[in-house]
Amino acid sequence: MxxxxxxxxxxxxxxxxxxxxxxxGARPYYVSTCDEDGCNVxxxxxxxxxxxxxxxxxxxxxxxxxxxxxxxxxVLQNPKFDFMALSLLFNDYSMELRxxxxxxxxxxxxxxxxxSNQPHDLTTMAMVYLQANVQPYEDRLRKVTLAARSWAxxxxxxxxxxxxxxxxxxxxxxxxxKYDCWMPRLVHEEGGGDETWETVLSEYGDSDAxxxxxxxxxQQQILKQKHLxxxxxxxxxxxxxxxxxxxxxxxxxAGRLEEKRTEYAEASQDAHxxxxxxxxxxxxxxTLPKSGNNKSLxxxxxxxxxxxxxxxxxxxxxxxxxxxxxxxxxxSVTLPRNSKPLMFVTALMGKRKRDTAYGYLESYKKFWVxxxxxxxxxxxxxxxxxxxxxxxxxxxxxxxxxxNISKKEGFNLRYCFGxxxxxxxxxxxxxxxxxxxxxxxxxxxxxxxxxxxxxxxPYYGSYHMLIFxxxxxxxxxxxxxxxxxxxxxTWYQWTKNxxxxxxxGAVLESGTADRAYHVPGAQARIQSRFNRIKKLNAQQxxxxxxxGYVETMPDKTVDPDHGYPLWCGRxxxxxxxxxxxxxxxxxxxxxxxxxxxxxxxxxxxxxxGDDYHIVMQIHDEQVFDxxxxxxxxxxxxxxxxxxxxxGGDDLGVPTPVSCTKHSTTWSTGS
DNA sequence: CGATGTAGCACC
DNA sequence: AAACGGTGCTACATCG
Numbered sequence: 121m122x123x124x125x126x127x128x129x130x131x132x133x134x135x136x137x138x139x140x141x142x143x144x145g146a147r148p149y150y151v152s153t154c155d156e157d158g159c160n161v162x163x164x165x166x167x168x169x170x171x172x173x174x175x176x177x178x179x180x181x182x183x184x185x186x187x188x189x190x191x192x193x194x195v196l197q198n199p200k201f202d203f204m205a206l207s208l209l210f211n212d213y214s215m216e217l218r219x220x221x222x223x224x225x226x227x228x229x230x231x232x233x234x235x236s237n238q239p240h241d242l243t244t245m246a247m248v249y250l251q252a253n254v255q256p257y258e259d260r261l262r263k264v265t266l267a268a269r270s271w272a273x274x275x276x277x278x279x280x281x282x283x284x285x286x287x288x289x290x291x292x293x294x295x296x297x298k299y300d301c302w303m304p305r306l307v308h309e310e311g312g313g314d315e316t317w318e319t320v321l322s323e324y325g326d327s328d329a330x331x332x333x334x335x336x337x338x339q340q341q342i343l344k345q346k347h348l349x350x351x352x353x354x355x356x357x358x359x360x361x362x363x364x365x366x367x368x369x370x371x372x373x374a375g376r377l378e379e380k381r382t383e384y385a386e387a388s389q390d391a392h393x394x395x396x397x398x399x400x401x402x403x404x405x406x407t408l409p410k411s412g413n414n415k416s417l418x419x420x421x422x423x424x425x426x427x428x429x430x431x432x433x434x435x436x437x438x439x440x441x442x443x444x445x446x447x448x449x450x451x452s453v454t455l456p457r458n459s460k461p462l463m464f465v466t467a468l469m470g471k472r473k474r475d476t477a478y479g480y481l482e483s484y485k486k487f488w489v490x491x492x493x494x495x496x497x498x499x500x501x502x503x504x505x506x507x508x509x510x511x512x513x514x515x516x517x518x519x520x521x522x523x524n525i526s527k528k529e530g531f532n533l534r535y536c537f538g539x540x541x542x543x544x545x546x547x548x549x550x551x552x553x554x555x556x557x558x559x560x561x562x563x564x565x566x567x568x569x570x571x572x573x574x575x576x577x578p579y580y581g582s583y584h585m586l587i588f589x590x591x592x593x594x595x596x597x598x599x600x601x602x603x604x605x606x607x608x609x610t611w612y613q614w615t616k617n618x619x620x621x622x623x624x625g626a627v628l629e630s631g632t633a634d635r636a637y638h639v640p641g642a643q644a645r646i647q648s649r650f651n652r653i654k655k656l657n658a659q660q661x662x663x664x665x666x667x668g669y670v671e672t673m674p675d676k677t678v679d680p681d682h683g684y685p686l687w688c689g690r691x692x693x694x695x696x697x698x699x700x701x702x703x704x705x706x707x708x709x710x711x712x713x714x715x716x717x718x719x720x721x722x723x724x725x726x727x728x729g730d731d732y733h734i735v736m737q738i739h740d741e742q743v744f745d746x747x748x749x750x751x752x753x754x755x756x757x758x759x760x761x762x763x764x765x766x767g768g769d770d771l772g773v774p775t776p777v778s779c780t781k782h783s784t785t786w787s788t789g790s
Numbered sequence: 791c792g793a794t795g796t797a798g799c800a801c802c
Numbered sequence: 803a804a805a806c807g808g809t810g811c812t813a814c815a816t817c818g
Contacts, residue, residue, distance in 0.1 A: 295793085409814065410813055410814085411813050412814065413798080414813085414815085415814090415815085437795090440796095445798075445799070472799080473799085476800065476811095476812090479813095480800075483811075483812090512808060514809070519810095620802095624807045627806085699807065700807070704807075704808090706807095739801080739802045
């Protein structure tokens with residue numbers, strides 16, 4: 121007896137799309153649902169092989185909407201993507217997808233919460249949590265799709281097969297068959313393949329939907345057992361926030377981008393010529409790489425055929441001499457003035473930096489889409505933001521990455537980004553977030569005093585100055601707060617470098633931090649002055665050794681007893697790396713804080729109006745895009761700052777937030 | 791020839 | 803054994 125679909129209850133939903141680049145036309149063409157009896161209901165739409173456009177059916181979409189409306193709960197693997205894809209498809213047919221986030225569950229968020237450093241793809245999780253193997257369905261689909269592509273290449277050369285470099289799929293890399301899984305059915309209709317080609321897609325799609333629901337039920341059971349359910353429910357709140365951020369995107373100015381792109385291209389070419397000319401004087405026919413190294417370059421730099429420079433650092437894995445930024449900097453301060461090698465090194469450093477910047481700008485052009493502004497000057501990027509993209513609670517960003525946009529002097533790509541006409545940006549960031557958490561948690565008195573008294577001597581809230589004084593008391597006695605300017609490129613800069621090394625977990629024995637500080641024994645001196653943080657570090661390491669994970673600081677409003685577990689991983693000898701636990705604990709807490717701020721700001725801005733948006737998150741910084749109206753905005757942005765700072769109350773640590781307004785460009789100081 | 795690994799570099 | 807944590811992206815080099 122065939123099963124009849126149930127009404128209500130919990131269902132799972134999974135869709136297959138013609139690509140990942142929804143803003144460039146990718147759409148779902150197969151949607152499968154599965155209910156608690158294991159009964160699949162699915163829809164399949166034709167893909168126009170010449171244009172790759174999905175030809176859906178309004179009746180089907182209404183059907184699907186009824187299915188969505190009728191369910192009490194819907195489980196998806198990464199619902200953000202399906203939601204956005206379906207919204208756009210509905211939009212193509214002048215319909216609006218109704219979607220209630222309150223009834224959505226996500227197996228991806230659950231997977232990260234249960235095992236932050238394990239794979240979270242559906243196939244792996246089905247195996248781990250259900251001992252169910254859906255890989256054969258995928259293998260079969262792959263095989264048949266590749267065959268269908270091959271048939272079409274010969275018999276239907278005008279079909280638009282997925283491949284790297286097509287403008288409608290800027291994110292496509294080498295593996296693209298996944299975007300052509302609509303092809304087997306169509307090929308069979310046209311006389312190729314066999315009848316199994318009609319069902320190979322639905323068997324795959326239905327198997328994914330069928331496994332998603334029991335997977336979630338199992339995850340839910342474990343989350344409850346481990347007392348993580350409250351944290352899970354809090355995490356679910358990020359889904360609509362992420363969808364809204366991705367949907368709105370971020371604006372950039374084509375003219376400013378072109379200006380920078382030309383500047384870097386020309387300077388890079390100059391540097392290129394300089395390098396080749398110098399090589400020529402050694403009688404060496406140099407071929408420079410587009411980025412990084414190639415054989416020609418390393419041979420010229422290190423061998424006797426060329427400049428024969430001494431190797432300063434070797435690759436960890438391969439042992440080849442390194443020619444990275446730090447090595448080039450070393451050469452640039454040690455090689456004789458006016459020497460050919462110095463000129464070469466200087467030119468190469470300049471070329472590399474410009475090539476990197478140029479490459480980023482090119483990638484923005486690949487991904488950008490026109491905005492509603494008809495002047496074709498303002499474009500928009502829609503990077504995807506992944507809250508489970510890291511082993512900690514950091515979010516990752518891709519296609520393109522919005523979290524590595526340079527703000528270096530001379531390479532300030534933030535200049536290209538900014539508010540479109542009639543808009544204004546506000547950039548809010550937490551002050552010393554990752555330094556505050558350990559200071560308060562360990563109750564390190566001098567540091568707490570520093571953070572509590574930002575306007576008082578001796579350090580006026582400056583953490584780096586406190587450390588500077590610890591390492592260079594005589595210099596600080598002489599110059600006070602002006603040490604920052606007096607030693608801007610030496611002792612003060614080195615203090616900052618060392619502080620970051622310590623913050624990111626440098627262990628005393630390695631001497632890494634001491635080298636960064638340029639002060640032998642520096643880290644030991646700092647640890648003896650701030651021994652409570654040293655103790656906190658030891659506690660976190662011991663905890664991780666025992667349990668395999670550390671927890672973020674508990675959020676009183678969610679679960680006063682437990683934070684988010686972050687698994688630390690072990691070496692092949694079964695030990696936790698001592699550099700990891702405190703770092704994960706602190707950085708994870710900072711990211712939890714940011715997540716709380718984003719949820720609060722998003723919900724608040726929704727109430728304010730429909731034109732107030734979060735546009736970016738760069739770990740401890742949040743960027744907002746508002747209508748350009750100073751008087752109206754003032755209380756709104758102040759409330760956003762308050763809502764961000766409220767995350768500190770949840771954790772028991774004061775976390776003040778600062779804000780910068782950007783009227784024309786995201787770059788500061790211009 | 792495609793897949794995979796590595797180096798280098800941008801951000802926090 | 804490793805000792806500075808987490809990412810994404812590009813080009814180069816090598817593997818199968």
